[in-house]
Amino acid sequence: LSPQYSKKVDDRFGGYVACTLLVFCFICCLQILVFPHSPLMLGVYVSIFILLAAILFICAIYSCVTLFPAALQQLSRGIVQSRARSTGIAVFAILLVFIAAFVNMFSCSRVALRDCAARELNVTPGAVGPCQLRALNFSLGTPMGSCHGDGLVCDFPEYFSYSVVLSLLACSVFLHISSIGKLLLMVGIEATFLLLVEGPHAALFDNADMLILANALKEGPLGVWAVAKGGGCTFGISGVGSALGLAAGSRGSSHMDLCPQATGEKEEMEELQAYNRRLLHNIxxxxxxxxxxxxxxxxxxxxxxxxxxxxxxxxxxxxxxxxxxxxxxxxxxxxxxxxxxxxxxxxxxxxxxxx
Structure with a gap:
């Protein structure tokens, strides 16, 4: 970034926070409709909403400073007019949205369905397949007794992935963050989620795969097609939204990158006018x-x-x-x-x- 652009105040920072809050609301609606409700979900979502709303309120004061107390005006100017503070607030808001996208995983049961079915049937875990699950009447979205222990039934963990994709949209709206910074932040978010998926919460996705196969034997190929179609549509919409957001961010960044050039040309023209005026006064x-x-x-x-x-x-x-x-x-x-x-x-x- 050029020195002029680095010093330029971005008055649209409040709008970026508003877009982040909108993405958070979409994630909340998605997970409230899909996953079982828990105190963890309620507490985290309410806390994050209050934090994002407070940040949005403080940043919105910058656009209408005369209506609020001097202390709030000074706080708003200190955030919006400082590149370091606004970047820190932006990263904090993005991380809040990312936390909302996967935090419900910790309330879901992590008991391996294959091991539980093996104990029920007195066979080895390797011998458990879709047929054995059908024999035990295990299916998607239904309680399975002791197999889920104290955790909640989360048979559709792919919606955690969809929520994380939505959270990436929050990265693209903050135009004052450099492309390298956004890339590093997105890579960090994806790496953290993959570590959770491949590590302590891998059983969620393994259980879902086995239940999908069991339902496919019971319902025919339509069940698998419907799940694949739903996931593909959601990923497609999220991908298009991400592409549009990144394109809009790039266009906005390009437009704002032209501002220092235009300002420099204007200053050069004013200096030339002043020089010509001095020459005219000499003649x-x-x-x-x-x-x-x-x-x-x-x-x-x-x-x-x-x-x-x-x-x-x-x-x-x-x-x-x-x-x-x-x-x-x-x-x-x-x-x-x-x-x-x-x-x-x-x-x-x-x-x-x-x-």
Whole structure:
């Protein structure tokens, strides 16, 4: 990022937090509809909602500071106008959404269904297959007695994956975070989730696979097709949403990257105008220069004007080209121009007299 862009205040930070809160609400609705309710779910979701709403409220104060106390105004400006603080708040909000996406896994039962069925049938775990599960009347979404222990029945763990994909959308909305920073954050989120899936919570997904196969034997190929279709549609929608979010973020970043360039060109133009004005004041008296600079003129008016009465006087200063020399003694020619300005001022004074 250029130094100018790094110093630029992003007034849309409150909007980014609002988008993050919206993604969190989608994840909550998804998991409340799919998974059994638990005190852990209620406590974590309410806490995260309060935190995100508080962050959104504080950041929204920046847009309408006059309506709130001075302490809140100062706090809002301190967050929005500081690149380090706003980035830290953004990462914190993203991590909150990610926690909401997988925290319910800890309330689900992690008992391996294959081992439990083997104990019920007095066989080895390797001998347990879909047929044995059908014999025990194990199916998706139904309690299985001691096989789930004290945990909740979570037979559709793929929705945890869908929720994590949704949480990645929260990374793409914060345009002031660099692409490398977003990449590292997304990789960290995915790596953490994969460690949970392949480690302590691997039994959730293994149990779901076995139950899907058991239901397929009972219901025919339609059951497998429906599960695959539902998962594919959800992943497809999430993927499209992620792509659109990243594209919008890239476009917004590109647009904001042009701001320093436009600001630099504007400053360069203003410096050039000031330089030209100084040159004009060295050549013309200030009142004459002010007359020409008083209003915007068309290009043709720089060369001629329509007047009812016109007097034309031709004058020349002999040997002025030889007299004009840019030396340190005459301040690089400024003294020569000042003398020329005084001569022109004398002519202007003569012309201003009433005869």
């Amino acid at each position: 013309l008296p200030k009142d004459v220069a002010a007359h020409f600079l008083a209003r915007e003129r068309r290009n043709d008016e720089l060369y001629y004007q329509s007047c009812e009465c016109v007097a034309v006087m031709f004058a020349s200063i002999s040997n002025f080209s030889e007299f004009y020399v840019e030396l340190e003694a005459n301040n690089e020619g400024v003294e020569c121009l000042r003398l020329l300005n005084e001569i022109i001022a004398d002519f202007d004074e003569v012309l201003g007299r009433s005869w």
